Amino acid sequence: MNTRVSIQDVAQLAGVAVSTVSRVLNGYRDVSEETRAKVHRAVEQLGYRPNQAARTFRTGKTQSVSVLLPMIGTDFYNRLINGIDQGLAQRDYDAGLFPLLSPRRLERYRNPSAPPYNADGLILASLNPDRLFEGGKIPADLPTVLVDIAHTAYDSVTVDHVEGGYLAGRHLLERPAPTFVVMIEERFDTPFASGVFRERLRGFRRALEEGPVKLPKDHVVTVEFSWDGGRLAAQEILRRLDGPANIFATCDLLAQGLIDEFAHKGIKVGGEVRLVGYDDQPWAEAYGLSTVKQPIESMGGLAARLLLQRLERPTAEVTHRVLSPRLVVRESSRV
Amino acid sequence: MNTRVSIQDVAQLAGVAVSTVSRVLNGYRDVSEETRAKVHRAVEQLGYRPNQAARTFRTGKTQSVSVLLPMIGTDFYNRLINGIDQGLAQRDYDAGLFPLLSPRRLERYRNPSAPPYNADGLILASLNPDRLFEGGKIPADLPTVLVDIAHTAYDSVTVDHVEGGYLAGRHLLERPAPTFVVMIEERFDTPFASGVFRERLRGFRRALEEGPVKLPKDHVVTVEFSWDGGRLAAQEILRRLDGPANIFATCDLLAQGLIDEFAHKGIKVGGEVRLVGYDDQPWAEAYGLSTVKQPIESMGGLAARLLLQRLERPTAEVTHRVLSPRLVVRESSRV
DNA sequence: ATCGTTTCCGAAATCGTTTTTGTGCCTTGA
DNA sequence: TCAAGGCACAAAAACGATTTCGGAAACGAT
Numbered sequence: 001m002n003t004r005v006s007i008q009d010v011a012q013l014a015g016v017a018v019s020t021v022s023r024v025l026n027g028y029r030d031v032s033e034e035t036r037a038k039v040h041r042a043v044e045q046l047g048y049r050p051n052q053a054a055r056t057f058r059t060g061k062t063q064s065v066s067v068l069l070p071m072i073g074t075d076f077y078n079r080l081i082n083g084i085d086q087g088l089a090q091r092d093y094d095a096g097l098f099p100l101l102s103p104r105r106l107e108r109y110r111n112p113s114a115p116p117y118n119a120d121g122l123i124l125a126s127l128n129p130d131r132l133f134e135g136g137k138i139p140a141d142l143p144t145v146l147v148d149i150a151h152t153a154y155d156s157v158t159v160d161h162v163e164g165g166y167l168a169g170r171h172l173l174e175r176p177a178p179t180f181v182v183m184i185e186e187r188f189d190t191p192f193a194s195g196v197f198r199e200r201l202r203g204f205r206r207a208l209e210e211g212p213v214k215l216p217k218d219h220v221v222t223v224e225f226s227w228d229g230g231r232l233a234a235q236e237i238l239r240r241l242d243g244p245a246n247i248f249a250t251c252d253l254l255a256q257g258l259i260d261e262f263a264h265k266g267i268k269v270g271g272e273v274r275l276v277g278y279d280d281q282p283w284a285e286a287y288g289l290s291t292v293k294q295p296i297e298s299m300g301g302l303a304a305r306l307l308l309q310r311l312e313r314p315t316a317e318v319t320h321r322v323l324s325p326r327l328v329v330r331e332s333s334r335v
Numbered sequence: 336m337n338t339r340v341s342i343q344d345v346a347q348l349a350g351v352a353v354s355t356v357s358r359v360l361n362g363y364r365d366v367s368e369e370t371r372a373k374v375h376r377a378v379e380q381l382g383y384r385p386n387q388a389a390r391t392f393r394t395g396k397t398q399s400v401s402v403l404l405p406m407i408g409t410d411f412y413n414r415l416i417n418g419i420d421q422g423l424a425q426r427d428y429d430a431g432l433f434p435l436l437s438p439r440r441l442e443r444y445r446n447p448s449a450p451p452y453n454a455d456g457l458i459l460a461s462l463n464p465d466r467l468f469e470g471g472k473i474p475a476d477l478p479t480v481l482v483d484i485a486h487t488a489y490d491s492v493t494v495d496h497v498e499g500g501y502l503a504g505r506h507l508l509e510r511p512a513p514t515f516v517v518m519i520e521e522r523f524d525t526p527f528a529s530g531v532f533r534e535r536l537r538g539f540r541r542a543l544e545e546g547p548v549k550l551p552k553d554h555v556v557t558v559e560f561s562w563d564g565g566r567l568a569a570q571e572i573l574r575r576l577d578g579p580a581n582i583f584a585t586c587d588l589l590a591q592g593l594i595d596e597f598a599h600k601g602i603k604v605g606g607e608v609r610l611v612g613y614d615d616q617p618w619a620e621a622y623g624l625s626t627v628k629q630p631i632e633s634m635g636g637l638a639a640r641l642l643l644q645r646l647e648r649p650t651a652e653v654t655h656r657v658l659s660p661r662l663v664v665r666e667s668s669r670v
Numbered sequence: 671a672t673c674g675t676t677t678c679c680g681a682a683a684t685c686g687t688t689t690t691t692g693t694g695c696c697t698t699g700a
Numbered sequence: 701t702c703a704a705g706g707c708a709c710a711a712a713a714a715c716g717a718t719t720t721c722g723g724a725a726a727c728g729a730t
Contacts, residue, residue, distance in 0.1 A: 064450035115399035
C-alpha cells in the first residue's frame with residue numbers, strides 16, 4: 001500500500017494537476033504558497049514516495065555512479081574507495097560498488113545491461129576497458145573515468161610507478177652497494193591493470209644509470225605475488241651475496257617476506273642490508289619498512305571529480321592526470 | 336547514436352511490430368523462426384541495446400539487490416560479501432555494495448529514494464533498520480534480510496555469540512585457573528549492530544557456572560576497541576595476578592594486543608597463561624591464537640538465499656536462522 | 671478601457687519497454 | 701461444411717514520472 005500510491009493520487013487528493021505536484025516536489029517556481037502547502041499535505045497524508053524507476057526512466061539520470069573494481073578488502077582498494085566516496089559526496093552523488101569477485105561476475109558484467117551500468121557514470125579501477133568489454137564500447141556510452149590505469153580514449157588518474165621506482169633507487173644509492181630487485185611476474189590474461197611492477201623496475205634502473213652501481217641480470221629476482229615469494233627471494237639473495245646490499249622490493253608484501261626470512265637467518269634489515277618496499281601497507285610502519293607511498297585517496301577523489309566534470313560536459317577533451325608517489329623512509333633503509 | 340536506437344527502430348527495420356521484437360528479445364513463444372531471425376538481424380545491424388531504465392520502470396524488477404553495510408575492508412565484511420556474492424550468483428542476481436563510509440552517507444541513505452533502494456531487495460549487514468531509518472519502514476517496502484543482527488520483523492541470519500563465549504569458556508576450564516575476560520565497551524548511539532561483546536561474555540559466564548571457577552567483577556577488564564586496548568588490558572591483568580591464568584578476549588584484536596604486551600614482558604601465551612580470542616582474524620593462525628571462528632561466508636550465503644526466497648514469496652513467514660560458531664584451538668590455549 | 675506582462679496551473683505529450691487484447695488465417699475434427 | 705481452436709503477429713494500453721505548451725486570471729501601465 002505504499003508503492004501503489006502514485007503522483008496521480010496525490011494530485012487528486014490535493015485537487016491539482018499532476019504537473020503541479022511534480023513542480024512542487026522538484027522545487028520549481030510557478031507554484032503559489034497555497035497550492036504548495038496543499039500538495040505537501042496530500043503527500044504527507046498518503047505517504048507518497050516518487051517511483052524512482054519512473055523518474056530515472058523519464059530523466060535518464062540516477063544521481064549515482066558505479067565503481068567497478070577487481071576486488072575489495074585490500075588496503076589499496078579500501079583507500080581508493082574512501083577517496084572516491086569523499087569526492088562524490090561533495091556533489092550529492094552516491095556510489096555503488098561492484099567488485100569482480102569471481103570469473104562469473106566478470107562474465108555477467110560484460111553484459112551491457114547489467115545492473116552496474118544502470119547509473120550516470122562509471123569508474124573503472126585497475127580495469128582495462130578494452131579487455132573488460134572485449135574490444136566493445138563502454139555500455140550505454142556511460143561517461144567513464146579510469147583509475148590506476150590509463151587509456152587514450154578515457155579520462156584517467158594514475159600514479160607514476162616509474163617515478164616511484166626512481167625515488168627508491170635514488171634513496172638506496174645514497175650508499176652504493178650491490179643492488180637487488182625483487183619483483184613479481186606479470187600475467188596479462190586478466191582484465192586487470194598490469195605492467196606496474198615492470199614500470200617500477202624501470203624507474204629504479206633509471207636511478208641506477210645516474211650512479212656507479214650496476215644491476216646485473218641475475219640480481220633481478222622474479223617471484224610469485226606472496227609472502228612466501230618474498231622469503232624465497234631472500235634465500236636466493238643470500239645465496240648470491242655476503243655483505244652489504246641494497247634491495248628494492250616492488251611491493252610491500254614481498255618486502256615483508258624478505259624481512260621475515262632475513263630475521264629468521266639472524267639478519268636485521270637496516271644498516272648493512274637496506275630495503276625499500278612499495279605501497280606503504282598498514283603494517284609497514286610497525287615493520288619499520290621504508291617504502292614508496294602512493295596518494296591513493298587523492299587518486300580516488302580526483303577520479304570522482306573528473307567524472308563529475310565529465311557528467312556536466314560529456315564532450316570535453318579527455319584528460320589524464322598523473323600523480324606522484326612519495327618516499328617514506330624508515331629503519332629498513334637507514335645506513 | 337547508441338542510446339538513441341529504440342525498440343521502435345528495430346521493429347521498423349525488421350518490418351514487424353514492437354511487441355514482436357519484445358517477444359523475441361525475451362524469448363517468448365508465438366514467434367516463427369523466420370521473424371525471429373529477421374528481428375535478430377535488425378538488432379545486430381542497429382546495435383540495439385534495450386533501455387534498462389525503461390525495462391525496470393515497466394517491470395519493476397532490476398535483477399539486482401543492494402547490500403548496505405557499515406564499512407568495508409575488515410576481514411569480517413570481506414568474508415561476508417564473498418558469501419553473499421556467491422549465494423546471489425547462483426540465481427543470476429547482482430549485488431551493489433553501499434558502505435556507510437561517512438556520517439554524510441548515512442544521512443543520504445536515510446532518503447527512501449536514494450540509489451541503494453533502486454533494487455529488488457536489500458541486505459542489511461550489522462545495521463538495525465529501526466535506527467537506520469529512524470523508526471520508519473524499509474524504503475519502498477523492499478524485501479529485506481538482516482545479517483549479523485536480528486529483528487522480529489525481518490528475516491535474519493546471525494551467529495550465536497553466547498554459544499561462542501560458551502565454547503571458549505568450556506575450553507579454558509579444562510584446566511581450572513583464575514579467569515579474566517577482556518572486553519570492549521559498547522556504544523549504542525550508532526545504527527550498527529551491538530551487544531555482541533556482552534553476549535560473548537554471557538556465554539562465557541554460563542560455562543563458568545558449570546565449573547568451580549569464579550569470575551570476580553574486577554577480572555572483567557573493559558577497554559577500547561584497539562590493539563592498545565589489548566596491551567593496557569595485559570598490564571592490568573599482570574597487576575592483579577602472578578601465576579597461571581585463563582584469559583578470554585572477546586575479539587582477536589584485543590588478544591593480539593595482549594599477546595604482544597605479554598611477549599614484551601617475557602611471557603608467552605600457552606601453558607601457564609592460556610588465551611582464547613574471538614573472530615579468527617587472518618593473522619590468528621600465524622600468532623598461534625586459539626579463537627572462536629564464525630561461519631561468516633555461510634552467513635552471507637544463507638542471507639542471499641533467504642532474500643531470493645523472499646523475492647519469490649514476499650508474504651512468507653519471517654524466518655530467523657542462527658548459526659553456530661566453532662572453536663579453533665591453537666598454541667595460545669594449550670596447557 | 672485596452673493592452674501587455676506576469677503568475678499560476680492544467681492538459682497532454684513523452685520517455686521505451688512489457689503486456690493485454692484483438693484479428694485474420696490455417697488446421698482440425700465431426 | 702462449419703464450428704472450434706491454435707498460431708503468428710499487430711495494435712494499443714499501460715507503467716509513473718517530467719516537460720512542454722498554452723490559457724485564464726490578476727495586475728500594472730498607458
